[in-house]
Amino acid sequence: MKRILVTGAQGQLGREIQAKKEFLKGAEFYFTDIDELDITNRREVERTIREIKPLCLVNCAAYTAVDRAEVDAANAFAVNASAVENIVNAAGNVHGMKLIHISTDFVFDGRRRSPYTENARPHPQSVYGKTKQKGEEYALSYPHSMIIRTSWLYSEFGGNFVKTILRLAVEKNEIKVVSDQTGTPTWAADLASAIMDVLALTMNNDRQYIPGIYHYSNEGQCTWFEFASEIKRLKGLGLEIKPVSTSEFPLPAKRPEYSVLCHEKIKNTYNIETPSWQDSLEKCLKRIN
Numbered sequence: 001m002k003r004i005l006v007t008g009a010q011g012q013l014g015r016e017i018q019a020k021k022e023f024l025k026g027a028e029f030y031f032t033d034i035d036e037l038d039i040t041n042r043r044e045v046e047r048t049i050r051e052i053k054p055l056c057l058v059n060c061a062a063y064t065a066v067d068r069a070e071v072d073a074a075n076a077f078a079v080n081a082s083a084v085e086n087i088v089n090a091a092g093n094v095h096g097m098k099l100i101h102i103s104t105d106f107v108f109d110g111r112r113r114s115p116y117t118e119n120a121r122p123h124p125q126s127v128y129g130k131t132k133q134k135g136e137e138y139a140l141s142y143p144h145s146m147i148i149r150t151s152w153l154y155s156e157f158g159g160n161f162v163k164t165i166l167r168l169a170v171e172k173n174e175i176k177v178v179s180d181q182t183g184t185p186t187w188a189a190d191l192a193s194a195i196m197d198v199l200a201l202t203m204n205n206d207r208q209y210i211p212g213i214y215h216y217s218n219e220g221q222c223t224w225f226e227f228a229s230e231i232k233r234l235k236g237l238g239l240e241i242k243p244v245s246t247s248e249f250p251l252p253a254k255r256p257e258y259s260v261l262c263h264e265k266i267k268n269t270y271n272i273e274t275p276s277w278q279d280s281l282e283k284c285l286k287r288i289n
Contacts (some may be wrong), residue, residue, distance in 0.1 A: 005054035008061030016192035039083035056098040078129035105151035110256025126253040155188035179225035180241035184217040187280035215261035218277035
Protein backbone atom coordinates (compact mmCIF):
# COMPACT_ATOMS: atom_id res chain seq x y z
CA MET A 1 0.00 0.00 0.00
CA LYS A 2 1.19 3.48 -0.86
CA ARG A 3 1.03 5.82 2.12
CA ILE A 4 -0.43 9.33 1.88
CA LEU A 5 0.02 11.73 4.80
CA VAL A 6 -2.46 14.63 5.01
CA THR A 7 -1.87 17.53 7.38
CA GLY A 8 -4.58 19.99 8.38
CA ALA A 9 -7.05 17.12 8.07
CA GLN A 10 -9.82 18.83 10.06
CA GLY A 11 -9.96 21.87 7.80
CA GLN A 12 -12.33 22.29 4.87
CA LEU A 13 -10.03 20.70 2.30
CA GLY A 14 -8.71 18.03 4.63
CA ARG A 15 -12.20 16.84 5.47
CA GLU A 16 -13.16 16.75 1.80
CA ILE A 17 -10.10 14.59 1.09
CA GLN A 18 -11.13 12.29 3.94
CA ALA A 19 -14.58 11.95 2.35
CA LYS A 20 -12.96 10.79 -0.91
CA LYS A 21 -10.23 8.50 0.43
CA GLU A 22 -12.02 5.29 -0.62
CA PHE A 23 -11.86 6.31 -4.26
CA LEU A 24 -8.06 6.03 -4.33
CA LYS A 25 -7.35 2.32 -4.50
CA GLY A 26 -4.04 1.04 -3.25
CA ALA A 27 -3.50 3.98 -0.89
CA GLU A 28 -3.34 4.08 2.89
CA PHE A 29 -4.14 7.52 4.29
CA TYR A 30 -2.81 9.06 7.48
CA PHE A 31 -4.89 12.08 8.47
CA THR A 32 -3.36 14.44 11.03
CA ASP A 33 -4.24 17.78 12.54
CA ILE A 34 -2.54 19.76 15.26
CA ASP A 35 -3.56 17.27 17.98
CA GLU A 36 -1.76 14.45 16.17
CA LEU A 37 1.01 16.43 14.47
CA ASP A 38 2.07 20.00 15.19
CA ILE A 39 3.85 20.87 11.95
CA THR A 40 5.45 23.91 13.59
CA ASN A 41 7.43 21.45 15.74
CA ARG A 42 10.46 20.38 13.73
CA ARG A 43 11.13 17.21 15.74
CA GLU A 44 7.51 16.06 15.53
CA VAL A 45 7.54 16.52 11.76
CA GLU A 46 10.82 14.64 11.38
CA ARG A 47 9.64 11.77 13.56
CA THR A 48 6.26 11.43 11.83
CA ILE A 49 7.67 11.49 8.31
CA ARG A 50 10.44 9.06 9.26
CA GLU A 51 7.92 6.63 10.80
CA ILE A 52 5.20 6.80 8.12
CA LYS A 53 7.52 7.16 5.11
CA PRO A 54 4.75 8.62 2.92
CA LEU A 55 4.79 8.46 -0.84
CA CYS A 56 3.20 11.90 -0.74
CA LEU A 57 2.44 14.50 1.92
CA VAL A 58 -0.54 16.75 1.17
CA ASN A 59 -0.16 19.89 3.28
CA CYS A 60 -3.62 21.37 3.84
CA ALA A 61 -2.63 23.00 7.14
CA ALA A 62 -2.69 26.79 7.15
CA TYR A 63 -3.25 29.83 9.30
CA THR A 64 -6.20 31.33 7.41
CA ALA A 65 -7.49 34.01 9.80
CA VAL A 66 -6.57 36.75 7.34
CA ASP A 67 -7.40 39.74 9.54
CA ARG A 68 -6.08 38.27 12.78
CA ALA A 69 -2.77 37.61 11.04
CA GLU A 70 -2.18 41.36 10.87
CA VAL A 71 -1.65 41.39 14.65
CA ASP A 72 -0.56 37.76 15.02
CA ALA A 73 2.17 37.63 12.40
CA ALA A 74 4.46 35.32 14.38
CA ASN A 75 1.91 32.52 14.57
CA ALA A 76 0.84 33.02 10.96
CA PHE A 77 4.47 32.77 9.87
CA ALA A 78 5.03 29.68 12.02
CA VAL A 79 2.16 27.75 10.39
CA ASN A 80 2.29 29.11 6.83
CA ALA A 81 6.04 29.33 6.36
CA SER A 82 8.24 27.77 9.05
CA ALA A 83 6.14 24.60 9.13
CA VAL A 84 6.66 24.16 5.39
CA GLU A 85 10.40 24.48 5.95
CA ASN A 86 10.10 21.75 8.60
CA ILE A 87 8.33 19.47 6.12
CA VAL A 88 10.86 20.13 3.39
CA ASN A 89 13.79 19.47 5.69
CA ALA A 90 12.26 16.24 6.96
CA ALA A 91 11.38 15.06 3.45
CA GLY A 92 15.01 14.09 2.98
CA ASN A 93 14.35 11.13 5.29
CA VAL A 94 12.11 9.53 2.63
CA HIS A 95 13.61 9.00 -0.80
CA GLY A 96 11.52 10.70 -3.48
CA MET A 97 8.67 11.77 -1.18
CA LYS A 98 6.28 14.04 -3.03
CA LEU A 99 4.86 17.20 -1.46
CA ILE A 100 1.56 18.78 -2.52
CA HIS A 101 1.34 22.13 -0.78
CA ILE A 102 -1.82 24.28 -0.84
CA SER A 103 -1.42 28.03 -1.30
CA THR A 104 -3.61 31.01 -2.09
CA ASP A 105 -4.57 33.82 -4.46
CA PHE A 106 -3.53 36.24 -1.68
CA VAL A 107 0.08 35.99 -2.88
CA PHE A 108 -0.96 38.45 -5.65
CA ASP A 109 -1.62 42.17 -5.28
CA GLY A 110 -4.87 42.14 -7.28
CA ARG A 111 -3.92 44.94 -9.64
CA ARG A 112 -4.36 42.92 -12.83
CA ARG A 113 -7.58 42.58 -14.78
CA SER A 114 -6.83 39.28 -16.47
CA PRO A 115 -6.41 35.87 -14.80
CA TYR A 116 -3.12 35.30 -12.99
CA THR A 117 -0.97 32.59 -14.50
CA GLU A 118 1.50 30.52 -12.48
CA ASN A 119 4.33 32.67 -13.84
CA ALA A 120 2.86 35.94 -12.56
CA ARG A 121 5.05 37.63 -10.00
CA PRO A 122 3.71 37.39 -6.42
CA HIS A 123 3.26 40.69 -4.59
CA PRO A 124 1.21 40.01 -1.44
CA GLN A 125 -0.43 42.95 0.33
CA SER A 126 -1.26 41.34 3.68
CA VAL A 127 0.60 39.50 6.42
CA TYR A 128 -1.34 36.37 5.50
CA GLY A 129 -0.32 36.66 1.85
CA LYS A 130 3.30 37.31 2.75
CA THR A 131 3.51 34.27 5.02
CA LYS A 132 1.92 32.09 2.32
CA GLN A 133 4.40 33.36 -0.26
CA LYS A 134 7.28 32.50 2.08
CA GLY A 135 5.80 29.03 2.49
CA GLU A 136 5.80 28.69 -1.28
CA GLU A 137 9.48 29.60 -1.38
CA TYR A 138 10.30 26.89 1.14
CA ALA A 139 8.21 24.36 -0.81
CA LEU A 140 9.93 25.25 -4.08
CA SER A 141 13.34 24.63 -2.49
CA TYR A 142 12.38 20.94 -2.47
CA PRO A 143 12.57 19.35 -5.95
CA HIS A 144 9.46 17.15 -5.54
CA SER A 145 7.03 19.90 -4.54
CA MET A 146 3.76 20.70 -6.27
CA ILE A 147 2.14 23.95 -5.13
CA ILE A 148 -1.57 24.39 -5.80
CA ARG A 149 -2.89 27.91 -5.37
CA THR A 150 -6.64 28.21 -4.90
CA SER A 151 -9.15 30.95 -4.10
CA TRP A 152 -12.31 31.72 -2.11
CA LEU A 153 -12.55 28.20 -0.70
CA TYR A 154 -15.83 26.99 0.83
CA SER A 155 -17.50 23.68 1.72
CA GLU A 156 -20.09 22.09 3.97
CA PHE A 157 -17.40 21.85 6.64
CA GLY A 158 -16.01 24.56 8.90
CA GLY A 159 -16.57 28.28 8.66
CA ASN A 160 -16.70 30.01 5.28
CA PHE A 161 -18.51 32.67 3.25
CA VAL A 162 -21.36 30.41 2.13
CA LYS A 163 -22.21 29.28 5.65
CA THR A 164 -21.90 32.86 6.92
CA ILE A 165 -24.48 34.08 4.38
CA LEU A 166 -26.84 31.24 5.34
CA ARG A 167 -26.44 32.12 9.02
CA LEU A 168 -26.99 35.83 8.44
CA ALA A 169 -30.15 35.07 6.45
CA VAL A 170 -31.61 33.67 9.68
CA GLU A 171 -30.35 36.49 11.89
CA LYS A 172 -30.89 39.58 9.72
CA ASN A 173 -33.20 41.07 7.11
CA GLU A 174 -30.46 42.99 5.32
CA ILE A 175 -26.69 42.72 4.87
CA LYS A 176 -23.99 44.57 2.95
CA VAL A 177 -21.43 42.76 0.78
CA VAL A 178 -18.50 44.25 -1.13
CA SER A 179 -18.94 44.47 -4.87
CA ASP A 180 -15.50 45.67 -6.01
CA GLN A 181 -13.43 42.55 -5.29
CA THR A 182 -13.43 39.91 -8.03
CA GLY A 183 -12.32 36.29 -7.81
CA THR A 184 -13.55 32.73 -8.19
CA PRO A 185 -15.37 30.75 -5.50
CA THR A 186 -13.92 27.24 -5.20
CA TRP A 187 -15.74 24.28 -3.71
CA ALA A 188 -13.26 22.38 -1.55
CA ALA A 189 -14.77 19.09 -2.74
CA ASP A 190 -13.72 19.92 -6.32
CA LEU A 191 -10.19 20.77 -5.21
CA ALA A 192 -10.07 17.52 -3.22
CA SER A 193 -11.11 15.63 -6.36
CA ALA A 194 -8.35 17.34 -8.33
CA ILE A 195 -5.77 16.31 -5.73
CA MET A 196 -7.08 12.75 -5.83
CA ASP A 197 -6.79 12.78 -9.62
CA VAL A 198 -3.15 13.85 -9.35
CA LEU A 199 -2.45 11.12 -6.79
CA ALA A 200 -4.22 8.47 -8.87
CA LEU A 201 -2.27 9.41 -11.99
CA THR A 202 1.14 9.61 -10.31
CA MET A 203 0.98 7.08 -7.48
CA ASN A 204 2.39 4.28 -9.59
CA ASN A 205 4.13 6.37 -12.23
CA ASP A 206 6.68 8.94 -11.08
CA ARG A 207 7.10 10.19 -14.63
CA GLN A 208 3.55 11.56 -14.56
CA TYR A 209 4.35 13.68 -11.50
CA ILE A 210 5.49 17.11 -12.64
CA PRO A 211 6.51 19.42 -9.77
CA GLY A 212 5.97 23.16 -9.86
CA ILE A 213 3.25 25.75 -9.29
CA TYR A 214 -0.33 25.14 -10.39
CA HIS A 215 -3.60 27.01 -10.01
CA TYR A 216 -6.94 25.42 -9.26
CA SER A 217 -10.31 27.12 -8.88
CA ASN A 218 -13.75 26.62 -10.26
CA GLU A 219 -14.64 28.10 -13.65
CA GLY A 220 -15.74 31.71 -14.04
CA GLN A 221 -15.53 34.78 -11.86
CA CYS A 222 -17.72 37.02 -9.72
CA THR A 223 -17.65 39.62 -6.96
CA TRP A 224 -18.42 38.78 -3.34
CA PHE A 225 -21.78 40.55 -3.84
CA GLU A 226 -22.55 38.36 -6.87
CA PHE A 227 -21.48 35.29 -4.91
CA ALA A 228 -23.84 36.19 -2.06
CA SER A 229 -26.64 36.97 -4.51
CA GLU A 230 -26.28 33.53 -6.12
CA ILE A 231 -26.50 31.89 -2.69
CA LYS A 232 -29.67 33.89 -2.08
CA ARG A 233 -31.15 32.87 -5.44
CA LEU A 234 -30.37 29.18 -5.09
CA LYS A 235 -31.72 29.02 -1.53
CA GLY A 236 -34.68 31.34 -2.10
CA LEU A 237 -33.62 33.53 0.81
CA GLY A 238 -35.64 36.58 1.79
CA LEU A 239 -32.45 38.38 2.77
CA GLU A 240 -31.82 41.76 1.15
CA ILE A 241 -28.20 42.09 0.00
CA LYS A 242 -26.82 45.53 -0.73
CA PRO A 243 -23.57 46.11 -2.66
CA VAL A 244 -20.93 48.29 -1.02
CA SER A 245 -17.38 49.32 -1.86
CA THR A 246 -14.37 48.01 0.02
CA SER A 247 -13.81 51.50 1.44
CA GLU A 248 -17.24 51.29 3.10
CA PHE A 249 -16.37 47.96 4.70
CA PRO A 250 -12.81 48.38 6.04
CA LEU A 251 -10.98 45.34 7.40
CA PRO A 252 -7.46 45.05 8.91
CA ALA A 253 -6.01 43.04 6.00
CA LYS A 254 -5.98 44.36 2.46
CA ARG A 255 -7.73 42.08 -0.04
CA PRO A 256 -6.79 41.70 -3.72
CA GLU A 257 -9.25 43.64 -5.90
CA TYR A 258 -8.87 41.00 -8.61
CA SER A 259 -7.54 37.51 -7.96
CA VAL A 260 -8.94 35.27 -10.69
CA LEU A 261 -6.56 32.38 -11.35
CA CYS A 262 -5.76 30.90 -14.75
CA HIS A 263 -5.90 27.13 -14.31
CA GLU A 264 -5.16 25.85 -17.80
CA LYS A 265 -1.85 24.34 -16.67
CA ILE A 266 -3.33 21.87 -14.19
CA LYS A 267 -6.15 21.02 -16.60
CA ASN A 268 -3.74 20.22 -19.41
CA THR A 269 -1.02 18.53 -17.32
CA TYR A 270 -3.27 16.23 -15.29
CA ASN A 271 -6.46 16.15 -17.39
CA ILE A 272 -8.45 17.76 -14.58
CA GLU A 273 -11.92 19.24 -14.94
CA THR A 274 -12.94 22.58 -13.43
CA PRO A 275 -16.72 22.85 -13.00
CA SER A 276 -18.39 26.26 -13.03
CA TRP A 277 -18.59 27.99 -9.68
CA GLN A 278 -22.38 28.24 -9.97
CA ASP A 279 -22.85 24.49 -10.54
CA SER A 280 -20.53 23.60 -7.67
CA LEU A 281 -22.21 26.08 -5.34
CA GLU A 282 -25.58 24.47 -6.06
CA LYS A 283 -24.17 21.01 -5.26
CA CYS A 284 -22.60 22.23 -2.03
CA LEU A 285 -25.82 23.91 -0.88
CA LYS A 286 -27.68 20.64 -1.35
CA ARG A 287 -25.12 18.92 0.88
CA ILE A 288 -25.49 21.59 3.54
CA ASN A 289 -29.23 20.87 3.54
